[in-house]
Amino acid sequence: MYELLIFDADHTLWDFDTAEKNAIKRIFAEQGLVYTDDLLELYRDINFSLWKKFEQKEISQARIKTERFRLFLHELEADNDFDLNKISHDYLIYLSEGNQLLEGAYELITDLSKRYRLALLTNGISTVQHPRYKNSVLHGIFEAFVVSGDLGINKPDKAIFEYTLNRCRINDRSKALMIGDSLTSDIRGGINAGLDTCWYNPSGKQHPADIVPTYEIRSLVEIYGVLGE
Numbered sequence: 001m002y003e004l005l006i007f008d009a010d011h012t013l014w015d016f017d018t019a020e021k022n023a024i025k026r027i028f029a030e031q032g033l034v035y036t037d038d039l040l041e042l043y044r045d046i047n048f049s050l051w052k053k054f055e056q057k058e059i060s061q062a063r064i065k066t067e068r069f070r071l072f073l074h075e076l077e078a079d080n081d082f083d084l085n086k087i088s089h090d091y092l093i094y095l096s097e098g099n100q101l102l103e104g105a106y107e108l109i110t111d112l113s114k115r116y117r118l119a120l121l122t123n124g125i126s127t128v129q130h131p132r133y134k135n136s137v138l139h140g141i142f143e144a145f146v147v148s149g150d151l152g153i154n155k156p157d158k159a160i161f162e163y164t165l166n167r168c169r170i171n172d173r174s175k176a177l178m179i180g181d182s183l184t185s186d187i188r189g190g191i192n193a194g195l196d197t198c199w200y201n202p203s204g205k206q207h208p209a210d211i212v213p214t215y216e217i218r219s220l221v222e223i224y225g226v227l228g229e
Contacts, residue, residue, distance in 0.1 A: 008180030009122035013105040019098020046071045096131040119144040123154045156189030183211045
């Protein structure tokens with residue numbers, strides 16, 4: 001049915017939570033902050049809200065880099081005690097070193113690559129995503145690796161999906177399937193671009209009425225069923 005499978009990166013194939021946690025722990029240790037899981041969740045909430053604004057084109061990637069730490073430190077009432085630019089710079093380096101995959105992702109991708117063309121499409125920051133991919137066991141398997149930070153276009157804008165299709169020389173959109181965990185970027189973006197979509201939803205969330213994926217899976221291996229294998 002499909003010739004090209006377009007995968008999202010973080011939270012779909014890459015274990016971003018582990019990479020993020022390790023990077024935050026290193027930053028905390030260097031800055032003399034005591035790490036707790038509650039503080040990590042506070043940072044994640046702030047970061048998540050900013051990336052949602054990015055999807056809506058309300059904030060730039062460049063601003064997110066420091067704004068998330070400014071807001072986080074403001075919550076700790078420590079706004080003036082830290083060098084935001086240094087923290088942001090070091091954090092991105094540490095994050096770029098985290099290329100752990102979700103369980104089963106390597107086996108899935110290496111197997112699918114024998115029968116399908118594969119592309120990787122991410123909204124991530126270029127200086128983070130390129131090293132993570134280059135040093136990953138999946139490096140070289142994907143026909144195209146598209147990073148929003150390289151183009152100045154981000155999911156769910158249909159333009160970045162069209163760019164990916166053009167890179168892979170796909171003219172018939174019915175031959176491509178978008179697979180990702182984010183309803184608002186992967187699934188909405190795929191729908192905007194006229195693609196079939198597969199929502200990776202391991203936690204069993206409900207989707208809103210205005211974002212309806214073509215398929216929904218709870219585990220990566222369920223992709224085989226979607227593909228009729």
